[in-house]
Amino acid sequence: MENKYSNKTASGTDVQHVKQKNAQVSSGKYGTEFASETDVQHVKRQNAQANKNQKEC
Template sequence: MAKKNQNQNQTAAGTNIQKVKQQNAQANQGQYGTEYAAETDVQQVKQQNAQANKNKNQNS
């Protein structure tokens, strides 16, 4: 039988419901947290963009 969740602010998987709601509200306002930027490797993105442009120019 499934265990009842005692904390109403968390899902059965342990997700903080209030934090998710807050993040969703910020996303809807266009205010993304710095955590997204921190996960982006700028050099890698630039390299991939350059390669894509090079391939695009060769194919056209």
């Protein structure tokens, strides 16, 4: 249910943001959004720690 007085739905979703994301998906620009924000070395360390903890159990 969209609130006609603002740019957000009743649940607080930003309508323009959703429309922008939908446009990116249809134009093929989706998928690299978070790539630049990911610290690969940090993820690898976390994975190694998780594997180590799993083997100890």
